[in-house]
Amino acid sequence: MNQKETEVREPIGKAQRAAQKHQKPVCIWITGLPAAGKSTISIELERRLHALGRHSYVLDGDRLRTGLNRDLGYTHEARSENLRRVAEVAKLMIDAGLIVICAFISPYRDERRFARALLAPGEFIEVFLDVSPQVCEARDPKGNYARARRGEIEGFTGIDGSYERPQSPELRLDTEHLSVDQCVEQILAFLAARVPGQ
């Protein structure tokens, strides 16, 4: 192997990887209160995309907090770093040609804005699951609202942690009145209308 060899080869790029998968890679960023339905909708969205032959992947707290971000706690700073890394991983996966579904409370505008700015225009699709804190607390499938009420979790979004509502998300879904399937249909319809090649 000699030095001349390093110069002749053109690397495979983002466009080629996307073309191979017959899709336009995007990040579908699902934000909302705990128990708003982020995980449920992510799972069903990936099922539907898979059935359509799309290559997608879900990034969520369960996957990240037990691996890449296991060194991070829950202070404001640590939560920001958590989302920074999520956004950077989403960027790499989009570069790899995937449709990335990110399901995170992501309560602060600045963090969502950071994720959006990291990607190319049109690649970040913010989906706001809009449902009242009361309904989320009544659902409480993991019992986290109850724990927060007992003072066992500090800074819990929806109890003593604030949530900054998205001002102009690409999609706002009222998961109080829409079914899971209706929410997923709306996301798929958005992709079909706005993202060429979906």
Add this chain to the structure above:
Amino acid sequence: MNQKETEVREPIGKAQRAAQKHQKPVCIWITGLPAAGKSTISIELERRLHALGRHSYVLDGDRLRTGLNRDLGYTHEARSENLRRVAEVAKLMIDAGLIVICAFISPYRDERRFARALLAPGEFIEVFLDVSPQVCEARDPKGNYARARRGEIEGFTGIDGSYERPQSPELRLDTEHLSVDQCVEQILAFLAARVPGQ
């Protein structure tokens, strides 16, 4: 949306994502001294895999240090954290169904062992580019050996930073005497022989 809805759907799993791409996801971890040929071989390997219809992605210092790992320096601890995150991202990408090519000096056995342990048996393919420090220093395409000699880089692997040779890598490639194409052929032959579905 009601709570019952959360229970009925089976998430798409690793096997389904891999099957959709008609491949067995693995991590090809390329280790070796600076200027051993890691980037060049990665680029050509991805080109060949792409031509074979495989879905792959290269993780290397250029991509990680400017994004996910931009907060890390070059102390021993920071370099370990750099590789820990690389291994975690590789794990996520393998879960997403991709063939991940990691090109990092990764001088320490412990760090390579960590990456291997994170993945399932058979998923980690260690490729050691075995070439003498003298030859690497003579190549020096980025001028880093020269800078290290002038004392401008501290702990530079191959000068004043140690490199622990892999003891039983899946592949050892002598890039001093093999061409880029010969190296890539050997990796592809290994994949074809050992990894079902490649």
